[in-house]
Amino acid sequence: MRGPIRFVDLQQRFLDEKLEILSAVEKVCRAGHFVLTEEVEMLEKHLASYIGVKHVVGVNSGTDALMMALWAYGIGKGDEVITSPISFVATVGSICHVGARPVFVDVASNQNIDLNLIEDAITERTKAILPVHWGGRVANMPRIMEIARKRNLVVIEDAAQAMGAYYDGIHGGAFGHASCFSAHPLKNLSALGDSGFLCTDDDEIANKTRLYRSHGLESRDNCLFFGVNSRLDSLNAEVLKYRLTKLNDIVKKRRRNVELYREHLDTPYVFSPPEDSEEYHAYVMFIVQADDRDSLQTYLERQGIETYIYYGTPLHLQPASQQLGYHNGQFPVAELQCSKVLALPHHQYLSEKEIVFVCQAVNNFYST
């Protein structure tokens, strides 16, 4: 069996979808309208129906969607937002960006926020809970919504990686007061550049954010409030409309590959948190927790197997977090996980043979 086994599927996707993608961008080009066009509107409608929400507002990125959701709920200086330290930096960046304070709560063994620790972190300054659906596993939203209801808090889901993921039959992002998605190139539903969208059932929040993303303009000459410019690009909207039709298939194939991993990985030194019965994990990434992680990564690299660490440093220990005042030892589960996590290649173009090859390499590493 040969490597190399690539981590990312983008080049193969392009070869596969070349005709459809190029014809999608060409169509927008020739129409001669480029900003908040009907392509964006159509995509928003399709996404709303797919996810099961009333409103979808297309914006420039998942990060912007988070910032706008926080803004729309009036969250800012003096407010606290509860989240966990296992995520991409943007989760915390967006909270800091609106001037609020991120309050971290440790994660559970499945890398999502630990439900048992949320209530103890609530203070009279807490305004929202921002759970992350890490890697494509939806957090236990029914429980989180219950806590939020009891304590009168807003729930904004960081659903950046949740396209194609479900909890109890309901799509990620359809639980909270608002949810924020990313269609960055490395997600399951991916565009050819930065893209994101905000979902909500609340008419007022939807109207506010629609205006806010486009300078607060109700019409060309009427500015209701001073907004920003954060719009989903029409070229990308057309690409996403096409790619949405492929999403279910991609997730199914990725889940199949993860099943193969669970079948063939045979060492006590590698732990991959299983799915709860209510979870339908979309596997944007397949992350295992491995002893001697760094040596394993090097060993696999030598066999031509590409892996990535998501991420080596929990967010409370980033240099950027210094002013937040957190320190080593405060979130032991997250800290330990970061020293052990490794994402194995699992994308939809990998064959059973290739997955088995990776498993054998991993098993071999620990048996010698």
Place this chain on the structure above:
Amino acid sequence: MKVPYNYLPMQFADVERIISEWRQLISTTEFTLGPYVERFERQFSEYLGVKHCISTNTGTDALILALKSVGIGNGDEVITVTNTFYATVGAIVATGATPVFIDSDDRFQIDVDKIVPAVTNRTKAVIPVHWAGASPDLNALSTICSEHNIYLIEDACMGIGASVSGKPAGTYSSVSGFSLHPLKSLHVMGDGGMTATNDDDLARWLRTYRNHGMVDRDHITMWGINNRLQPLQAVVASIELESIDKTIRKRHTNAKILDSGLSDLSDRIFLPERKQSNVENFSLYMGLFQDRDALRAYLEHFDIETKVHYPIPLHLQAAASNLPYTKGDFPNSEKQAEELLTLPVHQYLEEEHVQYMVKKIHDFYD
């Protein structure tokens, strides 16, 4: 004869070259910053003659990032004009700073004489706008700002190709913002923006902040945001940059025909003075036209498409209701708003189109 304002369908009638470059881009999968974005940033800094060009998602963001890069935020005041696109003020508000308006002059540019009286101990910057692709008195502005120890941050969103005393718009500031939005002199197929600076530290901050604060994949030194130019658009920008001089020359030619063709109607039409020291890019060809609304309707009847930039000055918008301004505070821009009219002079109009406009305007007033 049709004289359209929007020329995008003509500009992108032949998209083969763009599509073929996109094909290449997509096959490299460089969708996040990457070589296509870097290439355009390099080309643009050569074009401007500045050390650093850091691209952003939009012109609005370029202004926001420019303000943030010099630490402007809550509690600060930023002086600007009321006759500009909403984003100039939106950018100030987005940082948490307070916009302080002053009136514009007879060239529709910031009135430099009104700046000093508006300076307080909270003033941190002045944002002059290269409105319509013409320019304010940047030499005077530079002096005033340095004397009062406040930042000069040019809103050069409409200013690509404009210059004052031979120095390009956007190069007078510590840091400035540009827009690549459709219908600017240099534009892409959607949103796009650029910041420019000669300061190494500001450049480093901008590059990091727009990319989540990442110094590398695993380390962030600050909580940044996501504000990146789409690589697809960077491709378009590089291609369009090749013909920018030609574009502006054509706009000049058309503007000159209007200037001389309308010169005998000076009792009905006021055109801004064309300063010898300035090069305008004619992003907008604007003047004050008596009976503006009736003239618009008349021209529309003859398939001549015009616009108004803008009928309601910013201090009178609902958005500004929490700011301490009312009607009468800025008499020049308020008066101008009633009579402003923008005529098309873009590069897809030939002499016959422009002469047709001249004729129809004469017909209206006679």
